[in-house]
Amino acid sequence: MHTVDHLESLCARAWPALAEVSLGDWSMRAAAGFTGRANSTLTCGDPGMPVPDALAVTEGFAREHGIKPTAHVVIGSTHEQAIREAGWIVDLDHPGGAESLVMTGQLEKFAEGEADSRDLPGWWELTAGSEVSDAHRHVLGSGEKVCFASLTEDDEVVAAVRGAVVEDVLHVARLAVRPSHRRKGLARQLMGELAGWGMAQGATTCVLQVAEHNEPAIRLYSELGCTEHHRYRYWVPAVS
Template structure:
């Protein structure tokens, strides 16, 4: 009798395959050891996102761990609906505390403390990762602290931006910035409970695939990275930094054949995959989930894809224990604000990016 393991996809109870990577699944595997009392095989179940599958093993990200399963140990598997999010209101949060959470979810490549302040630089990739978080006391008189900031960024050939939060930044900072002729841009910080957000796009959430890494397809739709390889490397570090990072993408249009082996399906083996129709990013940090990088191809807009992306990410965040979501949006971005209004986001607080003039 042959001892060759039966491929997982040939077992009738295994109703998933590598094309389901990125979806939420329930799997059952057989353990290597048998129950010492009965001599029978021991089975283990896991529910979570199927994050990888090759000829040797598959990986499922559960609520709090990564479960690796040898392909020949998989005995059952199926796609399951998104996590059922229960209604819960996020706790009240101090603006300064939420700004610190946001900094952990978008960590700069280079950071340096100046008293309680944090100077951040990432080759110019986004203002958030290339600005000073001015929470607390810099440990110097403000004029000297701002001169240090100016010199620090000049040494890196970057503009000197400061993140000014009220309450949170020291009294007198705005007056000193005004004296120096700083220019300001307003940003809104908006929050929402996760349950309504997850329900808003639940019908289309199964079209969304989740991943731990931003692959080339995802990056092809993300519009904030140019051709400079130094900036691109910095972007990769910032995007993948944070406590628990997830990337979402919608690839296939529902009018296309469901069979992934069909020659005109976007995931057919010999066909290059097109850029996603929509993408998004989420960082889960305790009770909070940060949403960002939500992009939709122009031809695919007004079809609910941004809502579906955020709903899938919200469900995953809730599965990991988060109850509230937040995002940061520029005050003049009317389109994004309208979208977030419809998803239940309200303004928690605002902050300004203040740019110091060069000496």
């Protein structure tokens, strides 16, 4: 069983930002605004200074990189109360949702086949949109073991997901199915093939970070045997 801090560190390694600077055990991250995870400070561990001072440093980092000062805080963690007392609040306006579940599961329970890991143009269009930036390329494409899994129909990518293996964990993200092809079991099929790919790379467990309001995704992952490990929220200064 992975500890919360270790699992969060694996997720961060699987989702590399354009700029990453350590602050003690904390990690300040920036990626031109692409995803909250890559544009926030992961507050696990000891920052090496009082929390208010550490938050001031993170604000300076954010300003330097042109992003909103944001802290990625595990619910119930050691620092959560100190961050609140420093005048930060939960970012209820965060585009992806303020709170997310971190779910884990055993790959052997749903692995079936092995995903094709080719980098297809249609994969990027479906998972990242029509305009793919350097930040998209870096966050999604970096890593020693990365899979651009997809399903195609008539040479069109109709379902896609990104997987990255770090240590023995498969990090799953950006699962997408075209609206015209939903409710056909493609997401489940794709997850099975990605799990097979992950096991071939030495992974035994998967981890997913999913917004609490994304009920269809949570339901799918639960049906695959994944369970909630912990939750985190995004915090921002009350006065910016």
